[in-house]
Amino acid sequence: MAFYDVYSHPALIRYKTSVCTKATLFVFVVLCLTYISPLLVAYRSHGFWIKRSTYEEQPVVRFQYQTLLVAATSTQGDHVAWSTFPHLNNMLGANLRIPSVSVREDDQNQDGKADLLVFQLQLPLKPEEQVYSVQLLLTFSYKLLRMSTVVMQSLAYVQHSSPVPGAKLSVSGDLRLVQRTPLPHRGLYDLYNVSVIDGSSPFASAYDLGNIVRSYQERNLTTVLSCPMPVWTVGRAAGSPFQLNAEIRYPMEVIRYPLINAKGCYSLTSLLSHNYTLL
Template sequence: MGLYKLFSCNVEVQYRGCLLSKAMLFTIITTLLNIILPFIVAYRSRGFWLRYHSYYEQPMVHSTYNYLLVAETDDPSIIVTCGDAQSLKKDAVDGEEYCAEIQIQEYDYDRDSKNDRLDFKFHINIPPERRITSIILILEMDYQLRATCPLHMQTLTIVNKEFALPSSGFQYYGDIILYQTAHLPCQRNVINTEYNSSIFNYVDENNNENAVDFIMRHFLQREVTTELKTTFSRTSFGHTGSFTISIYLRIPKTKVIYVPSLLQELKWAWPQYLSLALIFYWLFERVKRFVFNNRLFMAWEVLPWKKAD
């Protein structure tokens, strides 16, 4: 009749020594190395700490109805400037009689209270015997993030186009993308409103600087802005006496880069440390077994079936 293994257990052999002994010093050193070496290896191999993290979110974007449209003609003295920002200085809006019509539409296709597309249409009359050579369109947007890193800011989208031939219209299709030169600071239940102010409000009436240059210079000083990713654009040529600008902007999910919290960094770091610590633990256990079994250091061996004196 055969015998089967039903249960097994290890026999523990203890090695004891004095506090002030070489064996105790060896044990302390190997224990410290088992704790420190995994951290050094994980840190030196890079990727141990999360310096930044990212996620995707569809922002809430609305038009503030503030805009600045500058249309230059082949006569440098005739410039058509349209603007609906109340803070723009009066002399910055010139040739406003040529601004005929503006339409702004917002579309929420999936009804999640987040706009999926913004449409802008501008219609201007061309001065007699002139043609449009370039346009600069600055649109102000209300931009919000609400998921991981709450953010509320006033931002700009800018369209710039030059025309070599007489034109009657311009169509632009693009996406509104978040652009960062610094990582967002994430704080729980705290909304970042550092840039929640209109750049149009800072146009100085006593400053002789061009309004477009002033707005662009201050806008680019921000660490968090938006930019347009062009999908398609088309120009309509011909002499019609008017010029139509159609802007179609999609609002897709955008990548947000932020500074992770300490707890998030620990969740990322401890699996790396623990996996290396187990390897070093196995290695040092083999070293200690070899040292004490071969009596390289003085220690008392205590067997479970022998009573200690």
Template sequence: MMSLITLFSRPLIVHYKSSKISQATLFTIITWIINILYPWIIVYQTDGLWKKVDYFWEKPQVNFKYDLIMMAKLKNTSISSNQIIWSSFPQLNNQLDQKKIRIPFISNYESDLNNDDVYDQLDMKLVLPTEKTEKISSIKLILFFTYQLKVNMNLKMDSQLILESFTDEPPSKLSIIGDLKFLQKVPLPNDQLLLSTGSIFDYVDSDDSIKTSIDNMLTESTSQVFSITTSPNTLFLWNHGYERNLDKFTIDIKLNYQDDLFHYIPGFWCTMKWAWIQYLSIYIVFYWIIQKIRCFVFHNQITSSMVFTEIKSHGD
């Protein structure tokens, strides 16, 4: 017997029809409701339909403002309050007890290591003149920066970085090596931000001491939702030895400006895009399963319906 080959084919469309009030109509409505609601329930119960918080990586644009406050705690000294202070603000220095002021020699520069027009590193060296009888027990530095994001979000803020360390042995040098990190207590909004932490002089009160004013500024900075800090693995290396008899104390600082992780509140279209992808991926699976169930139910007339066939023409 000669085998047959297909020369032409066209689809056969089968219509299952019923009245508006019937078991077949009720079954169809229920399956459509399941197809629409169940994907939403699954997405909502697993990870949530709406993406409330998202994140991105970006290299911030950080610039040192060439402003700082230095406070060194002394022990076994005749200076009142056992502290020496210096700042880059002349107005602040003028309000200080002149016996406490010790002007250091400062050199600093910021480096663009990969030539992308964004600074990658801050190197700073402070040489503080001291007397041989003075023994430093702690150092607190407050460095002032501008911090910007431009790629994924528009953010510009002024912020202070606090570096503080203590020692029991008389030192001759302190080396600080670490990464600058962005600290946020809440996600960033998706609109432009321009923030300022204020000047030290915003916290100066005529009835308060300079130390109290500085403490007020530091307290205010800790309550801010966005600030900068150093990574937990920052090294504070105290150098002790015979050099402590010299009439100077050196502070070496190396801060790296690294890519950082930022959390933010996504905008409307970003939220809808994520919700649509989640919902549609599960909806397609449910649609395929329910279509198989419908085909089985109507083909086997489990719910009574009238069957009409139609051959689809080439032009349809």
């Protein structure tokens, strides 16, 4: 038995609502979590596979007023010396020369941090003495505060020699930070906050320049004086002192630090505290 379609009528049902509803908010949140949050994480981490990063900071540097000076007065090994360490001065005997020293630290941009050390020294000499080489050690207190708190004692080494006796040595350079390993991104790092020169030691070996420099270079964090063009002036008048003028700047440094911890995981603190620049 056949059936016939006598009558049909389609039904259209519409559901209407406003934009500002909980459903719209839910969809927006889901979209953000799906697309935007991974982009933000990738941007803030500057790449998921980078293990180290850098930041810039001007260190807080203070001259410690500890000095050791050795000047060769002949080509046969004769020398005169002076230091701020009483034990060494007592051992020098007739080789001791007490110089006139002037020190000034300038804060050129008025930000509370010293930018420049001006060190001037006049070394008295006998009429028959001439200066053929100069070695000078200056010690500093060095601090970094932006990420981890780094506190250490460092030095600057000034050295110059010439076959022609000189009247004056002028140096102008930067006290640069040398990192062999990245610094931690947080916490206190004071492993090298010890005196570079043991001024309390009564032994001559504690003041030997070779021993001091060798022990200092064994550290993973040091400073070095970058002075590409020392100026050696000849023609010293009889009876006049030998002059040494040094201008040492404390520049902005690029500090390396790890983005992952010892367990191989990215540190959330290092990611959030680092300022990235979108290129």
